[in-house]
Amino acid sequence: MKKIPFLRPNLVKHGTFLNYLSQIDQSRIYSNYGPLNTLFENRILNEHFGNIGDVTTVNNATTGLMLAISQCKRPNGIYALMPSFTFSATPLAAIWCGLEPYFIDIDPDDWCINEQLINEVLYKLGDKVAVVVPYATFGIHLNIDYYQRLVASGVPVVIDAASSFGNTGKSGHFGKGFLGSVVFSFHATKSFGLGEGGLIYSANKNLIASIRQAGNFGFSMKRETTVQGLNSKMSEYTAAIALSTLDAFPKKAKLRQQIRQWYVNKFNLLNLHNEGWTLQNTDDNIIYQFLPVLCPEGSRNLDYVNLLAHQQIEARTYFSPACHEQSLFQSYSHTALSVTDNIATRILSLPVWEEMDEEDVTHVLRGLIKR
Numbered sequence: 404m405k406k407i408p409f410l411r412p413n414l415v416k417h418g419t420f421l422n423y424l425s426q427i428d429q430s431r432i433y434s435n436y437g438p439l440n441t442l443f444e445n446r447i448l449n450e451h452f453g454n455i456g457d458v459t460t461v462n463n464a465t466t467g468l469m470l471a472i473s474q475c476k477r478p479n480g481i482y483a484l485m486p487s488f489t490f491s492a493t494p495l496a497a498i499w500c501g502l503e504p505y506f507i508d509i510d511p512d513d514w515c516i517n518e519q520l521i522n523e524v525l526y527k528l529g530d531k532v533a534v535v536v537p538y539a540t541f542g543i544h545l546n547i548d549y550y551q552r553l554v555a556s557g558v559p560v561v562i563d564a565a566s567s568f569g570n571t572g573k574s575g576h577f578g579k580g581f582l583g584s585v586v587f588s589f590h591a592t593k594s595f596g597l598g599e600g601g602l603i604y605s606a607n608k609n610l611i612a613s614i615r616q617a618g619n620f621g622f623s624m625k626r627e628t629t630v631q632g633l634n635s636k637m638s639e640y641t642a643a644i645a646l647s648t649l650d651a652f653p654k655k656a657k658l659r660q661q662i663r664q665w666y667v668n669k670f671n672l673l674n675l676h677n678e679g680w681t682l683q684n685t686d687d688n689i690i691y692q693f694l695p696v697l698c699p700e701g702s703r704n705l706d707y708v709n710l711l712a713h714q715q716i717e718a719r720t721y722f723s724p725a726c727h728e729q730s731l732f733q734s735y736s737h738t739a740l741s742v743t744d745n746i747a748t749r750i751l752s753l754p755v756w757e758e759m760d761e762e763d764v765t766h767v768l769r770g771l772i773k774r
């Protein structure tokens with residue numbers, strides 16, 4: 404039987420960035436926002452964000468979330484409103500900033516934090532809310548207009564867009580023009596994978612300047628620590644891989660979009676909707692890291708993980724258990740979480756990797772049909 408692994412990260416081969424490595428040998432600059440890092444940031448800002456706002460690289464998205472939250476949180480705030488249906492890095496980052504996660508239920512349609520509930524909790528808690536941290540679930544285009552209005556009303560917003568880099572919609576790259584901050588991950592398992600790395604974007608240049616200062620030991624221009632900082636700098640070696648990945652990315656994105664399209668087509672052909680299966684409800688051209696589906700109401704994702712495992716197909720259940728079910732986070736406040744509980748029981752992450760072909764996709768989906 405053919406083995407289908409869940410992910411097979413396929414980063415750019417070393418031959419493609421030898422030229423950049425030679426430049427490091429020449430410059431003898433290895434970190435501290437060196438020339439390759441600067442070139443990468445400038446290209447991202449120009450090629451993906453139309454030179455609106457600013458970006459800064461970080462060594463991973465978890466540090467990026469910590470920095471972004473720390474630099475915008477309201478001084479009297481206690482709570483960071485966020486979904487429970489996210490990766491544990493989101494609540495962890497808030498806790499490192501001295502805040503308490505406050506979990507809010509998600510919307511059954513798009514699996515993102517429920518905006519109506521955010522409004523209700525904001526009304527109830529006022530400026531005890533330090534920051535709102537929505538997650539752009541699996542790369543979906545969150546309703547940026549809603550969050551833009553929150554920022555304009557004085558409520559800071561940090562979007563966990565860990566799996567969103569490269570996703571472009573009608574108005575350009577996801578997050579473009581947003582006045583809060585948007586945090587992307589470049590972990591090897593993400594679609595734009597470098598090993599470890601990340602990026603923070605904001606249309607607010609001053610916000611990025613303060614995030615960058617905090618990420619460089621809180622140093623002022625005079626190398627005096629004036630704010631609580633840490634070290635989030637990306638090395639020039641990673642920047643070399645990043646530049647090479649930028650060149651390779653259009654092709655990688657096409658492969659992933661093709662795989663998603665095969666999943667959608669086969670899903671329809673096999674009538675999985677009629678069997679109670681659900682794809683994420685989105686028209687966005689998402690460059691999926693893996694393919695999220697909901698198994699039928701009343702069934703459990705883990706049963707399907709086992710069913711697939713018997714057929715040598717590897718599947719996962721991101722993000723289940725949801726954060727509020729994990730021991731560190733159990734004591735934090737939350738709204739009713741019935742949608743989160745339902746979706747966390749049913750979410751199934753199906754394999755995506757760039758060399759997958761149409762037959763592999765068919766094999767995976769057929770594997771879901773119990774015989």
Ligand SMILES: *Cc1c(COP(=O)(O)O)cnc(C)c1O
Pocket residue numbers: 463464465466489490492493538563565566587588589590600601
């Ligand atoms: C991957 C991921 C992160 C963490 O990113 P790192 O770069 O590995 O720190 C945070 N949040 C979500 C939703 C993620 O998927």
